[in-house]
Amino acid sequence: MQKENxxxxxxxxxxxxxxxxxxxxxxxxxxxxxxxxxxxxxxFAGGLDYATTLKAQGKxxxxxxxxxxxANTVEKAVANVASFGFDMLTIHGVDAKTMDAAVRGRGNSNxxxxxVTVLTSLNDDDLKQQGSxxxxxxxxxxxxxxxxxxxxxxxxxxxxxxxxxRAAVGPEMLIVxxxxxxxxxxxxxxxxxxxxxxxxxxGATHLVVGRPITQANDPIExxxxxxxxxxxxxx
Numbered sequence: 001m002q003k004e005n006x007x008x009x010x011x012x013x014x015x016x017x018x019x020x021x022x023x024x025x026x027x028x029x030x031x032x033x034x035x036x037x038x039x040x041x042x043x044f045a046g047g048l049d050y051a052t053t054l055k056a057q058g059k060x061x062x063x064x065x066x067x068x069x070x071a072n073t074v075e076k077a078v079a080n081v082a083s084f085g086f087d088m089l090t091i092h093g094v095d096a097k098t099m100d101a102a103v104r105g106r107g108n109s110n111x112x113x114x115x116v117t118v119l120t121s122l123n124d125d126d127l128k129q130q131g132s133x134x135x136x137x138x139x140x141x142x143x144x145x146x147x148x149x150x151x152x153x154x155x156x157x158x159x160x161x162x163x164x165x166r167a168a169v170g171p172e173m174l175i176v177x178x179x180x181x182x183x184x185x186x187x188x189x190x191x192x193x194x195x196x197x198x199x200x201x202x203g204a205t206h207l208v209v210g211r212p213i214t215q216a217n218d219p220i221e222x223x224x225x226x227x228x229x230x231x232x233x234x235x
Contacts, residue, residue, distance in 0.1 A: 009200070009230050010223065011062055011176070013037040013210030019050040025214055026054070032223045035087075037208055039064040052084060060087045062176075062208070066116055068092035071101035078105030078113070088112045088176070090156060093143040099150035112174060115147035117157045120179030137161050144169055156208075159199030166203030177204040181212060182225065196226050200233035 012033045014022040022042055026033075036059055038051045043065070051061045063086045067074050074091065081089050082105065091102045093115025102113050117140040118127070124135055132139060140161040145168055147155050154174025157165055162175050177199045196207055209226055216222035 008035050008060060009206050010226050011035045011037050011060075011206055011208045012213055012223065013039065013064075013178075013208055014042055014047075015039060015210045015214070016042055017045055018042075019046045022047070022050060025219065026059075029213075029219055029223060032220045033213075034058075035060040035062065035206075037062040037064050037210075040066070048084075051086060055085055062086075062088035062090075064090050066090045066092050067102065068094065068098060071097050074098055075101040075105040078102045078111075079107065082106050082109035082111045086111060088114055090114045090116050091152070092116050093147045093152070093155065096146050096150050099147055099152050103151045112153040114174065114176055115143060115150075115152045115155045117143040117147075117155050117161075120158045137164065141165060141168055144173075148173060154205070159194035159202055159204050159207075162199060162202035162204045174206065175204045176206045176208060178208040180207045180209050180226075182229075196229035197233045200230055 010033065014025065014036050016022045019042065026036065036054055038047045038061060051063060054061050063081060067077055078089065089111055091099060091113055093099060099115055106113055118136050122136065127134065127136060127139065140157050141164050144155045144157065144165045148169040154176060155165060156176045156178065158179050159177040162177060165175055180194060180196050180199055183195050199207055207226065207230065213219050213222045213226065
């Protein structure tokens with residue numbers, strides 16, 4: 001499994017409608033957090049420029065774009081993202097053709113490509129609506145294997161499936177886990193949640209945490225609790 005400083009295994013999701021709010025959160029957290037996710041909500045409100053600012057400040061940046069398009073478009077889009085020097089980028093891991101294109105687009109850059117397996121907000125009924133007869137855990141594993149074969153650097157998946165993924169793809173792939181909640185905490189709109197310690201112990205390499213930190217009464221304290229659980233799981 002890839003080794004990394006425990007403090008950089010916590011990725012805080014900047015799910016805000018404006019860069020002013022995101023900036024206030026980053027400033028408040030200061031040195032307590034060094035890795036941030038910039039997703040679709042913020043991207044369409046100046047978030048791409050802000051992500052570049054975060055990199056200039058020495059932060060690591062996970063660009064959560066969940067790309068899915070024809071191969072030519074994905075390849076060229078990933079090549080453009082790679083030129084920014086960001087650390088992680090998501091691609092929907094629904095088929096090998098899309099992921100192969102992403103790998104070509106990444107080229108020799110240091111950009112880590114993550115295949116989104118099944119969103120942690122989805123359950124069996126949601127997948128049936130999409131036309132899939134597979135249970136979430138089975139579909140996650142299927143897509144994780146596709147991602148591994150395509151040369152992706154990792155996957156985004158619930159910690160509930162992390163152990164099975166790790167057993168299937170080996171020790172090197174990243175497993176980035178959203179839907180992480182402290183024991184007894186609100187699950188919000190997540191359907192498949194797990195505690196930080198359990199996720200890391202199961203094989204997750206990074207945890208993506210949004211509201212449990214950004215909406216906490218004391219975000220610095222909340223981030224510290226998540227970091228402590230990560231450290232405990234790593235022994």
